[in-house]
Amino acid sequence: MAALHGLWATGITWPFGDKEALSETVFGAPASMFPPPAATIAVAVALGAAAMLVTGRGGLWGAWMPRWVFSAGTWALAAVLFLRAAFYGPAAIGSDDINRAWELALYTPLCLLLAILCVVVARSDPPAVT
Numbered sequence: 235m236a237a238l239h240g241l242w243a244t245g246i247t248w249p250f251g252d253k254e255a256l257s258e259t260v261f262g263a264p265a266s267m268f269p270p271p272a273a274t275i276a277v278a279v280a281l282g283a284a285a286m287l288v289t290g291r292g293g294l295w296g297a298w299m300p301r302w303v304f305s306a307g308t309w310a311l312a313a314v315l316f317l318r319a320a321f322y323g324p325a326a327i328g329s330d331d332i333n334r335a336w337e338l339a340l341y342t343p344l345c346l347l348l349a350i351l352c353v354v355v356a357r358s359d360p361p362a363v364t
Contacts, residue, residue, distance in 0.1 A: 235281045236279075236282040239274050239281060240274075240275065242256065242260075243271040243275045243278060244271070252265075253265040253268065256268070258332055258333075259336055262332070287303075287304055288304075288308055288352060291304035291305060291307070291308045291356060292355055292358075301360050305360070308355055308356040311349075312349045312350075312352035312353045315345045315348050315349035319342045319343075319345040322337060322341065322342060323337060323338065326342070
């Protein structure tokens with residue numbers, strides 16, 4: 235997801251045909267209201283940081299860092315994902331057809347799944363530091 239947002243920040247609209255389709259489907263607004271590249275890059279960086287927290291908690295990197303950073307970060311990420319699903323999912327019911335369909339079929343379930351997986355990782359035994 236971080237890489238995809240990075241592509242969008244550069245103007246690449248994959249997997250959509252143009253910026254209007256991308257904006258309507260992902261953002262739920264016309265292309266004229268699409269967030270600027272800096273905001274899209276910020277989302278890409280945040281998603282990348284989230285991935286680093288979870289993989290660090292899983293022991294894939296960061297043996298030199300305090301373990302609590304990865305633990306607290308993974309719990310915080312789980313909370314953010316749960317809150318996103320709780321607020322954006324029900325809010326989509328009153329939105330346009332395209333945005334509602336994507337929100338209810340993909341974004342909300344994906345956030346719930348990722349939140350649950352973050353909890354699993356956060357609750358797991360910390361890896362041995364070598």
